[in-house]
Amino acid sequence: MEKVIIIRYSELHLKGKNRGWFERAFAVNMEKSLKGIRHEIHRHSGRYLVENFSESDTEIILDRLKKVFGIHSYSVALKVGADMQKIFEAAKQVCFSEGSFKVETHRADKNFKLNSMQISAEIGGRLLDEISTIKVDVHNPDFIINIDIRENSTALVFNEFFKGAGGMPVGTSGKGLLLISGGIDSPVAGHMIAKRGMNIDCIHFHSYPYTNLQAREKVIELAKQLSTYTCGTTMHIVSVTEIQEQIHKNCSGDYMVTLLRRFMMRIAESIALKCGAQCLITGESLAQVASQTVEGMTSSNSVIKTLPVLRPLCGFDKDEIIERSRAIGTYRTSIEPYEDCCTVFLPKHPVTRPKLSDVLEEEAKLDVQALIDRAISTLETINL
Ligand code: ATP
Numbered sequence: 001m002e003k004v005i006i007i008r009y010s011e012l013h014l015k016g017k018n019r020g021w022f023e024r025a026f027a028v029n030m031e032k033s034l035k036g037i038r039h040e041i042h043r044h045s046g047r048y049l050v051e052n053f054s055e056s057d058t059e060i061i062l063d064r065l066k067k068v069f070g071i072h073s074y075s076v077a078l079k080v081g082a083d084m085q086k087i088f089e090a091a092k093q094v095c096f097s098e099g100s101f102k103v104e105t106h107r108a109d110k111n112f113k114l115n116s117m118q119i120s121a122e123i124g125g126r127l128l129d130e131i132s133t134i135k136v137d138v139h140n141p142d143f144i145i146n147i148d149i150r151e152n153s154t155a156l157v158f159n160e161f162f163k164g165a166g167g168m169p170v171g172t173s174g175k176g177l178l179l180i181s182g183g184i185d186s187p188v189a190g191h192m193i194a195k196r197g198m199n200i201d202c203i204h205f206h207s208y209p210y211t212n213l214q215a216r217e218k219v220i221e222l223a224k225q226l227s228t229y230t231c232g233t234t235m236h237i238v239s240v241t242e243i244q245e246q247i248h249k250n251c252s253g254d255y256m257v258t259l260l261r262r263f264m265m266r267i268a269e270s271i272a273l274k275c276g277a278q279c280l281i282t283g284e285s286l287a288q289v290a291s292q293t294v295e296g297m298t299s300s301n302s303v304i305k306t307l308p309v310l311r312p313l314c315g316f317d318k319d320e321i322i323e324r325s326r327a328i329g330t331y332r333t334s335i336e337p338y339e340d341c342c343t344v345f346l347p348k349h350p351v352t353r354p355k356l357s358d359v360l361e362e363e364a365k366l367d368v369q370a371l372i373d374r375a376i377s378t379l380e381t382i383n384l
C-alpha cells in the first residue's frame, strides 16, 4: 500500500493544441515546486499522480503544491493492486471511525471483474460488517470513500478532495514587472496576477541612505515569499535617491509623490522592455490614499510609452487586501516598520488630484532623461 497524491487541474480553457503546452508548463511548475524532495510525477487520464515519495515528506509536498497555480483539487490516496481484498484494506484505512458514509467507485479499467455499483456495494458492506460505529447514507453522507480502478491494474482509494490554488499555470500568460514596495498591497497584486498564469519579475526603488538596509532586506524577503508561488523571480533594485533630492531641491514639494511616481513608471517600463516583461503591475487601489486617485493614475500612465499597467487591487477595500495578504503569507513581513522611499521628503500637503499641465510644468525644472539614465546605472539584479 503506497501513499500517493492525485492532482486535478481545471480543463475549462483547454482547447485543441493549447492542451499540450498548458500541461507541460503545469508539470514543469510542479517539478520546480518539489525540487529537492524525492518523488515522481506521472500523468494519467487527465490527472497527475505524485508517487514514490517518503511518507514523512507528505506534509511538505502538500504545502508546496498548495502554491502551484492551475491545481483545481487534490487528494491524498492509497495506491494498491486492483484486487478486492487489497481495496478493502485500503478503504478500512481511510474510513473514519464514526459517522455516515457512502462508497463511490470510478472504473477506468472496464475489464475489472465487477462494475462500479458492485464494487461500491461490496466494499461498503464489508466496512459496515467490520466497523459498528458507521452507517450508510447515500444522500447526505458525512464522508465518501472514493475508489478509482485505473487501467494499469492499480486502484486509488481516498476520502477527501481538497481545493487547490486554482488559476492558470505560471508562465502561460507571459511575464509582468511588479513594482514592489515594502507595503501590504504590492505583493498581493503580484500574487493575483501570477494566479492568472503570469510570470513575475519585481522592481524595487529605494532611496538609501534616507531609507535603510533593513527596508531593502524586507522587500527582498517579500519578493522571496511571492516567488514561492511563481517558481522563482528576478528582483531589480534601483536607487531613486538623486531623483528625490533633485525634486526636493527644484520643484514644489507638494509634487514629490506625483513626480516620483512618473520616474518610477518610466524606469520600470525601460527595465520591463529589457527583461521581456509585457506589462507593469502595481498595488494601487482606487482612493485608498490621497495619491491613488484617477488623476494620479493619469499622471503616472502618461509617461508610459507602450506597456499596459495592471492594477488588480483597484476595486478592493484595505481589509480585503489584508485578508489576502494574510492568506498568501506576506502580511507579517509587510507590517514590519521600515520606511519606503515614498515617505522620504513627504510633503505636508501632497497634491491629490494633480492636473497634468501643472505636473509637466514642475517636471520641466528637472533634467528628466539624465536622472533616469543615472538611476538605471544603479540597477542591481538578484535572482531569487
Ligand atoms: P504598498 O502597500 O504596495 O506599499 P501603498 O498602499 O503603500 O502600497 P503607495 O505607497 O501609494 O501605496 O504605492 C502604490 C504602488 O506604487 C505600490 O503598490 C507599488 O506598486 C508602487 N510603489 C510604491 N513605492 C514603491 C517602491 N519603493 N518601489 C517599487 N514600487 C513602489
Ligand code: MG
Pocket: 181, 182, 183, 184, 340, 342
Ligand atoms: Mg507603500
